[in-house]
Amino acid sequence: MTSGAEKVVIVGAGPAGIRAAEMLVSAGVKPVVIDEGMKAGGQIYRRPPDGFTRSPRELYGTEADKAVALHMLFDRMVADGLVDYYPQSSVLACANPSLYALTPSGRREFGYDRLILATGATDRLAPVPGWQSPGVYSLGATQIALKAQGVALGQRIVLAGSGPLLTLVATQLLKAGAEIAAVLDTSSFWTQMAGLPGMLARPGLVLRGLLMRAKLGRLYHPGVKNMGIDADERGPVSIRWQDAHGAMRASECDMVGIGWHLRAETQLASLAGCQFDYDTGWAQWLPRTDRMGRAAEGVYLAGDGLRILGADGAEVAGRIAANACLSDMGLAAPDSSADLRRLARYERFARGMARAFPWPADMVRKTPDDTVVCRCEGITAGQLRDGVDFGGGEANRVKSLVRVGMGRCQGRYCQLAGAELIAAKAGISVFDAGRLREQAPVRPAPIGAWVRDA
Amino acid sequence: MKPHPRTGRIVRLSETARPRVHFHLDGSPCEALLGDTVLTAILSSSDRLRQSEFGPERRAGFCLMGACQDCWIWQVDGGRLRACSTLVTDGMRLLTEAPAGWPL
Numbered sequence: 001m002t003s004g005a006e007k008v009v010i011v012g013a014g015p016a017g018i019r020a021a022e023m024l025v026s027a028g029v030k031p032v033v034i035d036e037g038m039k040a041g042g043q044i045y046r047r048p049p050d051g052f053t054r055s056p057r058e059l060y061g062t063e064a065d066k067a068v069a070l071h072m073l074f075d076r077m078v079a080d081g082l083v084d085y086y087p088q089s090s091v092l093a094c095a096n097p098s099l100y101a102l103t104p105s106g107r108r109e110f111g112y113d114r115l116i117l118a119t120g121a122t123d124r125l126a127p128v129p130g131w132q133s134p135g136v137y138s139l140g141a142t143q144i145a146l147k148a149q150g151v152a153l154g155q156r157i158v159l160a161g162s163g164p165l166l167t168l169v170a171t172q173l174l175k176a177g178a179e180i181a182a183v184l185d186t187s188s189f190w191t192q193m194a195g196l197p198g199m200l201a202r203p204g205l206v207l208r209g210l211l212m213r214a215k216l217g218r219l220y221h222p223g224v225k226n227m228g229i230d231a232d233e234r235g236p237v238s239i240r241w242q243d244a245h246g247a248m249r250a251s252e253c254d255m256v257g258i259g260w261h262l263r264a265e266t267q268l269a270s271l272a273g274c275q276f277d278y279d280t281g282w283a284q285w286l287p288r289t290d291r292m293g294r295a296a297e298g299v300y301l302a303g304d305g306l307r308i309l310g311a312d313g314a315e316v317a318g319r320i321a322a323n324a325c326l327s328d329m330g331l332a333a334p335d336s337s338a339d340l341r342r343l344a345r346y347e348r349f350a351r352g353m354a355r356a357f358p359w360p361a362d363m364v365r366k367t368p369d370d371t372v373v374c375r376c377e378g379i380t381a382g383q384l385r386d387g388v389d390f391g392g393g394e395a396n397r398v399k400s401l402v403r404v405g406m407g408r409c410q411g412r413y414c415q416l417a418g419a420e421l422i423a424a425k426a427g428i429s430v431f432d433a434g435r436l437r438e439q440a441p442v443r444p445a446p447i448g449a450w451v452r453d454a
Numbered sequence: 455m456k457p458h459p460r461t462g463r464i465v466r467l468s469e470t471a472r473p474r475v476h477f478h479l480d481g482s483p484c485e486a487l488l489g490d491t492v493l494t495a496i497l498s499s500s501d502r503l504r505q506s507e508f509g510p511e512r513r514a515g516f517c518l519m520g521a522c523q524d525c526w527i528w529q530v531d532g533g534r535l536r537a538c539s540t541l542v543t544d545g546m547r548l549l550t551e552a553p554a555g556w557p558l
């Protein structure tokens with residue numbers, strides 16, 4: 001069943017990783033699949049642990065059939081011994097041609113000839129005064145708590161930021177019986193209209209979004225500015241904000257969920273030798289690949305870790321990357337032209353969405369000096385600006401001076417805002433501030449695991 | 455006008471018929487449900503997971519997907535675990551601060 005000597009490793013078992021595995025398996029290749037989740041599915045189709053009883057319809061709504069199809073497909077491949085599956089395993093480092101991972105039974109090295117990275121995305125965060133308080137979470141976290149645990153992270157919730165997740169999480173929470181005080185969107189009505197033409201590449205999704213928005217009624221506020229979270233030692237007590245007409249308002253709450261769309265998770269891609277380009281539409285650095293997802297010799301990318309196209313786009317991109325891999329191995333691969341057309345349509349939609357719900361560059365540039373930018377180590381916007389005065393406007397240099405991007409999250413949640421602040425202070429573009437170089441380990445490595453197994 | 459739950463932070467909205475699990479938090483007995491992550495388990499009886507090392511505030515996790523590393527806590531035996539991606543088990547002895555005498 002396995003083909004020759006070439007070993008293919010897939011990192012990530014979300015929609016992209018699962019579809020990539022499927023293509024390889026149907027060509028007779030048995031891939032290794034390494035995933036951090038307890039069960040395959042990724043974030044958007046994340047499954048609760050055993051013993052939970054809500055139906056797929058309750059968990060995934062209109063997307064239930066897609067979620068179930070992916071889960072069943074992957075479980076069947078594992079049961080039939082067609083993939084070599086390592087759940088709950090974190091890849092910490094990549095040094096061609098090996099990955100170094102921490103599995104439940106200790107550290108492990110995975111050699112590979114070809115590597116498909118389907119590492120997904122995390123929330124894209126911007127600093128809001130007070131966001132270091134306990135009880136402030138990402139929007140993704142808010143959704144995971146509901147989906148995978150059946151809980152709300154507070155009694156009275158405010159959701160803030162922008163992007164498709166904002167409206168989606170709000171409607172899911174309301175439906176589940178949580179109390180929402182306000183939904184604050186930093187994108188204005190007119191900015192959202194500007195993204196509409198592109199989004200009409202997928203009219204069904206636009207309609208679904210508008211229906212969800214309608215369910216939020218007067219809880220939803222577009223064009224919000226100047227937010228600040230007031231907290232005591234136990235967490236948020238209220239959030240202050242300025243409405244689209246300029247009036248200052250406040251909403252009492254004990255939990256705030258924030259996020260501005262998504263940020264591609266690219267750290268392994270960088271360690272595997274990929275090049276990056278700054279994408280102004282998505283306002284972030286994204287890996288450079290050809291149409292098929294080829295990024296470097298024997299390295300392929302797919303899913304939100306390459307382009308933020310969402311779950312449907314990830315399934316298609318996973319198939320395409322696996323086809324590229326197969327044809328580079330000299331094996332017959334199905335024709336990808338229909339998938340490539342589909343992907344182009346998804347990208348038009350996604351770029352429209354990125355325009356409608358943009359990164360809040362102005363808000364970030366005006367972050368007050370005493371606001372924490374790095375949640376990990378409590379570094380403020382003022383300290384970051386001082387670092388620019390002292391060392392100039394290059395992101396890696398500022399990082400070594402003030403440690404923004406060096407904490408335990410490895411810059412995942414401060415890097416984009418940090419670059420924006422550096423650029424503003426130095427009077428340069430975000431692009432010229434540069435991109436933080438990745439360092440292994442991309443997750444903290446408990447030293448015990450290394451010592452024990454060494 | 456009662457923004458703060460008196461004890462726990464989270465509100466259980468569904469799936470409450472699961473079997474109970476018993477664990478210790480800072481020496482006190484606590485109860486959770488089978489299938490809870492350690493984060494869910496702790497935050498159903500407390501409002502934080504740990505003290506921040508770099509600021510005055512407490513911490514209660516942030517991303518819930520293993521990316522921010524905000525939720526690493528201690529066990530009595532000195533081991534650490536990531537609360538958002540570890541399931542609670544019967545008899546766990548968890549700490550919100552490092553065990554006494556631990557170098558860091």
Ligand code: FES
Nearest residue numbers: 516518520523538
């Ligand atoms: S809450 Fe972010 S890693 Fe656990």
